[in-house]
Amino acid sequence: MALLRPLTDAGLLPADYPLVIHAVSGYSGQGRAGAEAHEAGAGAPALTVYGLALEHKHVPEMEAYAGLAIRPIFVPAYGSYRQGIVLTIGLHTRLLPAGVSGARIHACLSERYRGAAHVCVLPMSSDAPLTGLDPQIHNGSNDMSLAVACNERTGQIVLSAVLDNLGKGAAGAAVQNLRLMATAA
Numbered sequence: 001m002a003l004l005r006p007l008t009d010a011g012l013l014p015a016d017y018p019l020v021i022h023a024v025s026g027y028s029g030q031g032r033a034g035a036e037a038h039e040a041g042a043g044a045p046a047l048t049v050y051g052l053a054l055e056h057k058h059v060p061e062m063e064a065y066a067g068l069a070i071r072p073i074f075v076p077a078y079g080s081y082r083q084g085i086v087l088t089i090g091l092h093t094r095l096l097p098a099g100v101s102g103a104r105i106h107a108c109l110s111e112r113y114r115g116a117a118h119v120c121v122l123p124m125s126s127d128a129p130l131t132g133l134d135p136q137i138h139n140g141s142n143d144m145s146l147a148v149a150c151n152e153r154t155g156q157i158v159l160s161a162v163l164d165n166l167g168k169g170a171a172g173a174a175v176q177n178l179r180l181m182a183t184a185a
Contacts, residue, residue, distance in 0.1 A: 004066035102150025
């Protein structure tokens with residue numbers, strides 16, 4: 001998990017933090033039959049939350065690749081757009097190690113992805129706070145934007161990622177992994 005692994009590696013996020021991850025993907029995430037039904041006008045709602053049995057197939061991957069010691073709660077949803085994902089994770093600073101702030105988390109992510117070809121960490125600014133993320137902005141690409149928003153007064157931080165659910169699917173991941181292997185050799 002691009003948002004979490006740098007933080008667990010740096011000791012900024014405890015491996016046993018009680019995470020809740022919310023992701024809204026385009027309706028293409030339902031697979032071919034679901035996408036065709038949506039496009040045929042089957043009366044799909046603007047937003048459908050699913051996976052409420054808390055057994056989503058990707059949770060073990062999240063746990064393993066993010067370096068987590070406990071299973072996160074994952075709340076996936078489909079939006080009424082074809083493709084793209086916006087994922088959010090809320091954190092409370094009171095549950096983080098002493099001295100961890102939104103700015104420190106942002107710096108950690110910025111350092112981890114400095115020079116990365118397909119990952120952009122959006123600027124963090126108190127003058128122009130982030131007010132929204134378009135889940136479709138990276139459609140047709142392997143790019144991903146990461147963002148950190150925080151409210152120091154309330155002690156709350158929101159981590160966000162935006163990516164193309166089709167481009168970052170198994171085929172896109174395979175291509176990126178091959179590229180990493182080729183450059184490491």
